[in-house]
Amino acid sequence: MATIAKSAAEIARAVNARECSAREMIDATMDRIAAVEPQVGAFLSVLERQARESADALDARIAAGERFPLAGVPLAVKDNLALDGTVTTCGSKMLERWVAPYTATAVRSMLAAGAIPVGKANMDEFAMGSSCENSALGVTRNPYDLHRVPGGSSGGSAASVAAHEAAIALGSDTGGSIREPAAFCNLVGFKPTYGRISRYGLIAFASSLDQIGPLTRSVEDAALAYDAMAGFDPMDATSVDRSVEPTAGTLREDLHGLRIGVVKQFDTHKLGADIDDVYDRALHDLEALGAEIVEVELPTADYGLATYYLIAPAECSSNLARFDGVRYGLRVDGVDVAEMNERTRAAGFGPEVKRRILIGTYALSSGYYDAYYVRAQKARTLVARDFAKAFEKCDLIAAPATSSPAFRFQSKSDPYSMYLMDYYTIPMSLAGLPALSVPCGWVTPEGGERPMPLGLQLTAPLFAERPLLAAAHAYERATMHAAKHGTEVVEVAR
Amino acid sequence: MRYEAVIGIECHVELKTASKMFCGCANRFGAEPNTLVCPVCLGMPGALPVPNAAAIEYMIRAGLAFNAAIPSFSKFDRKNYFYPDMPKNYQISQYDMPLTQGGVVRYWLEDGTLHECRLTRIHLEEDTGKSTHAGSGDGRIAGSAYSLVDFNRAGVPLMECVSEPDLRSAEEAVAFLEMLRRTLMAIGVSDVKMEEGSLRCDANVSIRPFGSESYGTKTEIKNMNSFRSVRRAIESEIARQSAMLDAGERIVQETLGWDEANGTTISMRSKELAHDYRYFPDPDLVPMEISAERVSAVRAKMPPLPIERFERYTKAYGFNIKQTAQLIDAPEIAEFFDRSVEVSKQPQQTQNFVLGDLSRLANESGIAIHQSPVSPEHLGELVALVEAKTINSKIAKELLARMWAGEGSPKAIVEREGLAQTSDPAALARFVDEVLAANAASVAEYRAGKSNVFGFLVGAVMKSSRGKADPAAVNALLRERLGG
Numbered sequence A: 001m002a003t004i005a006k007s008a009a010e011i012a013r014a015v016n017a018r019e020c021s022a023r024e025m026i027d028a029t030m031d032r033i034a035a036v037e038p039q040v041g042a043f044l045s046v047l048e049r050q051a052r053e054s055a056d057a058l059d060a061r062i063a064a065g066e067r068f069p070l071a072g073v074p075l076a077v078k079d080n081l082a083l084d085g086t087v088t089t090c091g092s093k094m095l096e097r098w099v100a101p102y103t104a105t106a107v108r109s110m111l112a113a114g115a116i117p118v119g120k121a122n123m124d125e126f127a128m129g130s131s132c133e134n135s136a137l138g139v140t141r142n143p144y145d146l147h148r149v150p151g152g153s154s155g156g157s158a159a160s161v162a163a164h165e166a167a168i169a170l171g172s173d174t175g176g177s178i179r180e181p182a183a184f185c186n187l188v189g190f191k192p193t194y195g196r197i198s199r200y201g202l203i204a205f206a207s208s209l210d211q212i213g214p215l216t217r218s219v220e221d222a223a224l225a226y227d228a229m230a231g232f233d234p235m236d237a238t239s240v241d242r243s244v245e246p247t248a249g250t251l252r253e254d255l256h257g258l259r260i261g262v263v264k265q266f267d268t269h270k271l272g273a274d275i276d277d278v279y280d281r282a283l284h285d286l287e288a289l290g291a292e293i294v295e296v297e298l299p300t301a302d303y304g305l306a307t308y309y310l311i312a313p314a315e316c317s318s319n320l321a322r323f324d325g326v327r328y329g330l331r332v333d334g335v336d337v338a339e340m341n342e343r344t345r346a347a348g349f350g351p352e353v354k355r356r357i358l359i360g361t362y363a364l365s366s367g368y369y370d371a372y373y374v375r376a377q378k379a380r381t382l383v384a385r386d387f388a389k390a391f392e393k394c395d396l397i398a399a400p401a402t403s404s405p406a407f408r409f410q411s412k413s414d415p416y417s418m419y420l421m422d423y424y425t426i427p428m429s430l431a432g433l434p435a436l437s438v439p440c441g442w443v444t445p446e447g448g449e450r451p452m453p454l455g456l457q458l459t460a461p462l463f464a465e466r467p468l469l470a471a472a473h474a475y476e477r478a479t480m481h482a483a484k485h486g487t488e489v490v491e492v493a494r
Numbered sequence B: 001m002r003y004e005a006v007i008g009i010e011c012h013v014e015l016k017t018a019s020k021m022f023c024g025c026a027n028r029f030g031a032e033p034n035t036l037v038c039p040v041c042l043g044m045p046g047a048l049p050v051p052n053a054a055a056i057e058y059m060i061r062a063g064l065a066f067n068a069a070i071p072s073f074s075k076f077d078r079k080n081y082f083y084p085d086m087p088k089n090y091q092i093s094q095y096d097m098p099l100t101q102g103g104v105v106r107y108w109l110e111d112g113t114l115h116e117c118r119l120t121r122i123h124l125e126e127d128t129g130k131s132t133h134a135g136s137g138d139g140r141i142a143g144s145a146y147s148l149v150d151f152n153r154a155g156v157p158l159m160e161c162v163s164e165p166d167l168r169s170a171e172e173a174v175a176f177l178e179m180l181r182r183t184l185m186a187i188g189v190s191d192v193k194m195e196e197g198s199l200r201c202d203a204n205v206s207i208r209p210f211g212s213e214s215y216g217t218k219t220e221i222k223n224m225n226s227f228r229s230v231r232r233a234i235e236s237e238i239a240r241q242s243a244m245l246d247a248g249e250r251i252v253q254e255t256l257g258w259d260e261a262n263g264t265t266i267s268m269r270s271k272e273l274a275h276d277y278r279y280f281p282d283p284d285l286v287p288m289e290i291s292a293e294r295v296s297a298v299r300a301k302m303p304p305l306p307i308e309r310f311e312r313y314t315k316a317y318g319f320n321i322k323q324t325a326q327l328i329d330a331p332e333i334a335e336f337f338d339r340s341v342e343v344s345k346q347p348q349q350t351q352n353f354v355l356g357d358l359s360r361l362a363n364e365s366g367i368a369i370h371q372s373p374v375s376p377e378h379l380g381e382l383v384a385l386v387e388a389k390t391i392n393s394k395i396a397k398e399l400l401a402r403m404w405a406g407e408g409s410p411k412a413i414v415e416r417e418g419l420a421q422t423s424d425p426a427a428l429a430r431f432v433d434e435v436l437a438a439n440a441a442s443v444a445e446y447r448a449g450k451s452n453v454f455g456f457l458v459g460a461v462m463k464s465s466r467g468k469a470d471p472a473a474v475n476a477l478l479r480e481r482l483g484g
């Protein structure tokens, strides 16, 4: 049982050294999944047979002398990533029985590095949501408080790693869908620069914003996963053809010489005294590690949300048009093709997906296109320009990952209050910047029984993943916030 | 009343790249349904498009062929609408920044006159799949029991070419299309086969009184499957509109289908009138920068264009329109001809050989001229040999047959076998004297007044010279010897 408490780095080292086999690792993981999954509900499907077979195959290769950077690491794969031969649902009735006929490039990279997929993780339907409550196919609970949401949209990914059902999870982040659940589940959640990791095989929500990244229990593990996945892919025209420097070997223990910007517009006082204290202390800790804290401005940050909720729905209204019952997925018959399309889409999509398709269709309509979509694109350019200016004064930007810790189920009943959850993460997505959330402290929410984790969001200039991970590692090592609290679900029997 | 027609053409041309526009699937006509498909061209969840660089080069070629501007910046947009043979329910196309802008098609009519039709733009997009409707008896969707979709064609690169309304008759429209077709074939970007659907066109037609500057209400004709049906459909539509105006009726702007069997246009008005395609830049594809260097590189590799040949053949070479068209419409033969002329420097004589003896040999053998053992350079040599009077036309014919059989350079054969025409007086005199001596009876007959024996004697001299003697010189010498 203890093996599954290890980090991905430790697992890979042990499996490569043949101290334990990949098969033992996977068997232990499957036992763990069987034990906690009824409470957590992280997975929509568990790949038990495939995982054991892959582990055996990997063990044979290791026995033959091969070594892998992620040897035997149990991997959770968000269910919007194609994995050949597995049901890939996007958390939607539309794809409830759709078997992917190919494997996403990022997943393929993880497989090549020796990671072993153990399950497909639950998510908000088509990655639209911030709590995982929009999944049409299952409920995922926060392992730190089962009455609370794990965050979203990569909620299953976050819950699986927090509950030790996997050592690394792949998520996707469009406006905060990796960073927010990572913050809610006491994890490191890392969204690299847009274009760093191929999107081929990631079922699109908003193509110009979607980016794959890891959710892990340590910065080092995030760096290992990033190193495995980053790089140009000829199958993705938006992937960046630019050399990638490995990050895992360059993690730091201090922050000397680093200027960290604090955004004037991101005033944490309004988040309440407890939360404000956590973020204040985080800044002090960064300073104590040698960083210089400087104030920077993002004057357009407040337009982020409105901009995002035009661009992302506009793209999704087009991206999701392909789900029409003709070739794959759900089909509800009608008297003709048009009626079949309508009935299929009416039955297959949940309310939030329909809402965004409608918003996006409207924003792209003739007569409204210039007023909405074109202006949103202009605003997006301004947001990116603000960041570029801010990075003239600092090397990294520190900000909250979320405005609150994980909330209770059904407590955000109107869509707008849910959209506000992404206030701090959306601007970075609009600018395509690399950003991560790292555990930074605990607060006991009002009416809550136990402390819940918070995340510190660090953001770097485009393609500066290396200093970003290095700094996050130094902060993580110095503070060790993640280990300060736990629950039965997240503690592994010793 | 007689009216002037105003016609614009919109056509779609499939590019003959090896692979499809945004994936690696083969771009091929006639394969088993749904065998040339992959996650990308089936619009599978998560699959992404990557542009085919060859298709973009083909577009640049087409733009250059019609003298269009190639903007330095271009992009792909999504055209959103639901259709079951369109896998993503949007088509990747180009909206406001096409790869080429403007340009002109210069074409000729049967009388040899040159005309121009301006182009609005040529843009690049992906083709859709193809639906087949079963159970309705006539292949139409109405009343069908089910429909089948073949996605082999989905994602094939498709060039959309839109003309300005510069055409004034069905004849001009067809001549324009023929020019477009032969040009696209010559630059190697498409097979341009209407019967296989690699060329599809629609026509916008309106009429107005002669002399009027404003346009009448236009209709759009679809479903024209051959140049012949384009001509018939436009003529029929002009007649229909003229009759309506004469009767004081108003023309309605609508889409019409051409009914080939009945020879009429029929209204195809559907309930979805004004489509809002919600164009927006495709976020899966990055904007394209087309550098001046890239355009120059394509320009440097451009083959000769039909319009250039037309002007050279008719103006510099003085060929008539029939011979000109015959050469241009067989681009390989035109290429063969041009290379021959470079060697022979004799366009007319070379053309006589190419369209005459060589074409006859090609027809008899079933082997195309450009695939025969006769190289254009060797034909050029042959023409030059005749022109220099090194050989006479009879020997030239024999040589051509031997070249066709694979014997190579005519010059080499002539040198090797000493076939060069003889006009050396001493040698000629020897041949003539030998013949006269051997044919004393014929000489006597000739002198007795049977003048037709003269031809026999000439032939005998030619024969004993093995054809090398210059016939004119033989004639003169014989007459001299025979005394008048």
Ligand SMILES: [Zn+2]
Binding pocket: B020, B023, B024, B025, B036, B037, B038, B039, B040, B041, B042, B155
């Ligand atoms: Zn394909």
